[in-house]
Amino acid sequence: MKINNVCILGAGTLGTRIALQAALSGFQVAVYDINAEAFMASKKVMAKILRSLSLTDEIIEKIKFTTDPAEAVGDADIISESVTEELPLKRQVWAQFSALAPAKTIFTTNTSYLLPSMLVDSVDRPALFCAFHFHDVFYSKVVDIMPHPGTSEEVVTLLEDFGRALKQVPVIVRKENPGYVFNYMLMAVIGAAGKLRTKEIASIEDIDKSWMVNFHMPMGPFGILDSIGLDTAWHVTHNLEDAGSQAFAALLKTYIDAGKLGEKTGEGFYTYPAPAYKDPDFLI
């Protein structure tokens, strides 16, 4: 089977970026969203990304944006779903598109925290269903391929090739695992950083300095938390039962309750748009 037609469900941050990369990679792309206003924002983001890549806007004209589910799915070879991260909503969307899509269409979910087996009984083709998870498409070019136990091996292979066609490095997650591969390791770092802070072993700044200087990276765990969003990190952390994670979740909660969710609210562990860790004098 060859993939030509790609249908993206959800015109949010990731749906927009996947759609644009697919179009740039030569695929026919349709973007579906329940809300037509989302398309304006999506096109603006696409234009901005294209400018950053020194490319013209023309490619956007080749992408079909529609609120009509049947028109969106058309003769799609693959659907990539990036709707809001809520289990009942995703299940409803998959039931809807199971009824609309041709039998050949491969179904993929870009979920970050759910597992494909939580969604599989709402799709009519379990063997063609798989998690296919992007990071940010243009900077962190990894796509995680996480089958559920009933996904066919051919679909995994096909998604590897499709991931490469989208200029991503495919990473296969052989067994369902929360957070895939990178996010699982990242959460381990963040959990360790959280324990160093809640046990008052080191300051936020010293923890970040230590990571930045040793790994020659532009930010440390607390800077990364600010960019992820403290609310997102809290959702993951407060579900972990060990005492260390609970203490860290409690710390995150004090920031969240004060409206400090990170970069998106202008303040988290650092203040934005000029956080201390970007100051050349931070690393002394």
Add this chain to the structure above:
Amino acid sequence: MKINNVCILGAGTLGTRIALQAALSGFQVAVYDINAEAFMASKKVMAKILRSLSLTDEIIEKIKFTTDPAEAVGDADIISESVTEELPLKRQVWAQFSALAPAKTIFTTNTSYLLPSMLVDSVDRPALFCAFHFHDVFYSKVVDIMPHPGTSEEVVTLLEDFGRALKQVPVIVRKENPGYVFNYMLMAVIGAAGKLRTKEIASIEDIDKSWMVNFHMPMGPFGILDSIGLDTAWHVTHNLEDAGSQAFAALLKTYIDAGKLGEKTGEGFYTYPAPAYKDPDFLI
């Protein structure tokens, strides 16, 4: 108090690098080792580092190398101890130098895994004793300052300034913690990577790819393990009691038993000098 005279105990990898950086930073430096042959190797390493920094060899002539403990310590303002990582040996060395050093001399240990409180009763000046831990001095320029409960606050401040004088970023570890700050977080990443592998969730290569691409880093956790040495990682991991760490320690042991300790033996998770992760085709 002003630091002028620096005494380095142990002419191994770290002792050599600390001595060279101290000399380059304008301090008077004496290097002590029980074995005079170590000095030849130490000077060769210094010459190599100086070439890589486009500097001449002259500075090496200014460093005193001696197997005489009293001559080494002389009028030292500070001792930096980097002898073999064995508790009885370090205790013996500290007892010996407690008897030799002037009352003013600050005592620091570069231990990686021991805590200063494990050594403190072999020194005659607990308030002047502190862990002062370097990473590799020239590439990862962090120095961890980890006091034991009896270290004076003035010594901590003085070590911060001395660390900066050695062109390191000081990181203060307020309470004793195994692995300081960076190594504690690094071991969390490595532990998570180990679990992904032992649970057969992902391959070694995919785990490393995921880290490398997301963080734009030249190697992933298994590449890092090869550079640390699998034996060193095993020493840390097999002391952790959770089932995941035990499974990972068992995996490391199969490599160690096969003589695969990492880069230093030519093979670990990858083979050297041309490991797969350095191949441009690795990230596809």
